[in-house]
Amino acid sequence: MNTDRGLFPIDLTENQIESEKSFVKFVEEDILPIADKIDREDDMPESVFERMTELGLWGAAIPKTYGGMELDNMTLGLLARALGRGNASILSLLIVHSMVGSVLSRWGTNEQKQEWLPKLAKGDAYASLALTEPQGGSDASNLKLVVEKEGDSFRVNGKKTWISGAQHSDVAIVVGSLEGKPTAFLIDLNEVEGLSRKKIQGMVGFRGAMLAELDFENCLIPKSSLIGRVGFGFSIVAGYALDLGRLWVSWGCCGISESCLKMSVDYSAERMSFGNKLLDHQLIQKMIADMMADVTSSLLVCYHTSKARDENGTAVDESAMSKYIASTASRRVSDNALQIFGAAGCSESSHIQRYWRDAKIMELIEGTTQIQQILLGRHAKRYF
Ligand SMILES: Cc1cc2nc3c(=O)[nH]c(=O)nc-3n(C[C@H](O)[C@H](O)[C@H](O)COP(=O)(O)OP(=O)(O)OC[C@H]3O[C@@H](n4cnc5c(N)ncnc54)[C@H](O)[C@@H]3O)c2cc1C
Structure with missing residues (x-):
């Protein structure tokens, strides 16, 4: 795994690049070696929670005043992207935890903030x-x-x-x-x-x-x-949480898609079939090109949504668009990856089959694909 930013590199600050390196290191050292085991056992080991506490990640989206890291939306996205490459369940636990933290920071009473935010930031409560x-x-x-x-x-x-x-x-x-x-x-x-x-x-x-x-x-x-x-429950509180959640899910989908693409390129450049490398067959090249297009469009839309949230504090339509593009893309990309890997990708020892199953869930959480389509269609008049 590397931190390449693909055909159209996204523009990051030095701090964001350094943060991303540390997230990737965490995922490579602590998550990827146990990612398939977590999936097989359908449970999250305590060691993952402890390691995330040591790294301060439970406080990623919580203000510094309450002991959190208060990361900007671009850095939060890079964290979700790295976790998407690692294990989507860990990402989902962090997303819901952070959605609660950010709702409380914005809408909680002083008493609720004082009681819960420091504990949530430290990982003393989930x-x-x-x-x-x-x-x-x-x-x-x-x-x-x-x-x-x-x-x-x-x-x-x-x-x-x-x-x-x-x-x-x-x-x-x-x-x-x-x-x-x-x-x-x-x-x-x-x-x-x-x-x-x-x-x-x-x-x-x-x-x-x-x-x-x-x-x-x-x-x-x-x-x-x-x-x-x-009366604030749905449109204000849940809406505020979902805005952040959708962006994080989208970046997580980028992580899944990039891993599937990278693994597929490496595999098809080695695997022989009919006397040629898989990558030399035009039908495989078509799949790889489609995967590249999906990865590129997902990354670019997520990048712009994070930027919009960092500049304006909110980005409702942008988050819905990111979720729509990146989650449907990761379903297609992981499907192509499974096709390229054949039986080897279906084996329980392959990350590919897990990415493929997790990518499908990405189309359901934080508003299904149809809900994003309804939101975007309803708001189309604002832009066109
Ligand atoms: C792994 C996982 C984790 C989850 N975590 C959480 C969580 O932490 N908190 C939480 O609250 N929920 C959580 N959910 C639930 C998730 O948010 C819901 O599954 C999702 O909102 C869809 O609701 P539903 O499954 O009841 O499907 P339904 O709402 O019954 O929809 C069924 C299908 O019909 C489509 N549909 C519905 N209405 C329309 C319409 N008007 N037009 C066209 N199509 C439509 C939907 O897109 C979907 O494809 C989780 C789900 C999963 C699978």
Whole structure:
């Protein structure tokens, strides 16, 4: 693995280049050697959490005031890109943790910030973001999890499912319906009585993302759990989190696609078939050219989205476009890679089959491909 930036190199500062080198070193030394084992065992070893704590990565998106690294959006992207090359489950755990950290930094009360941000930044506590419910994730504002006021507390009833990190997370942002309006709450999962967690395993990809279902049955949570205002849950809180999440997922997809491309070029330059190297066959060249086009367009759109977020603080349409381009690209690129590798790519000892399965999940999380298409189509008049 190297940090080449492809046919159209992206312009980075010295600091960003140095940071990227350290992320790549971490992935090469600590993640890639165990990446397939994590996938096979469908679990995340404690050593990964500890190493990320040592490197300060849990605080990547958290302000320095609370002990975080407060990385700019370009550097966050480079981190996601390196982790995408390593293991998508680790990336997804860091994404949801960071989405919670950044929502709290922006919308949390002083009390919520003081209590949770230093712990999240240090990796002394882990966070999840619980939006999806059993009846559907795309129609996320149609919530069946109900929250009612009760004296100085709220009573919570309902289920959240497919929640990354929820097997072990200490705290979660949970979006529920209060007075019929989507509203966000910060819930201490270790303290709340009446909550049960059901481990989810055996997914097609992201095997190691520690998914769980959260079942809240008559749970009482303090009034101080409210984030922002009643009705802020979907458009403001979840919207803010998804803006960051989509960008990170997109950069992670770049990592998957670049690894698949690099491995495919190396393999097809060696492998012989019909007396020629695979790379000398024009049908293989077509696949490689398509992969190069997908990698290049993904990287360029992610680069511009990070830049837009660094300059303007937000980039909603750009993030949706990045997610759309990079996730569909990584599905195609990993599919071509599997085709080029043949049976060798399907073996459990090959990273390719894992990239291929994880790339499919990338098309579902942080808004499916269809949801990005709907958002972009709805906003087309702004630009054309
Ligand atoms: C590995 C993994 C990790 C996840 N982690 C989290 C997490 O941490 N937190 C969380 O809240 N959720 C999480 N999710 C859930 C994820 O966000 C949802 O799967 C996603 O939002 C889609 O919801 P759904 O699966 O219920 O599909 P549905 O919403 O039921 O959609 C089914 C299909 O119909 C399409 N569709 C829906 N509506 C329309 C429409 N109007 N027009 C056209 N097509 C449409 C969708 O694109 C999809 O292809 C995770 C999922 C996975 C697989």
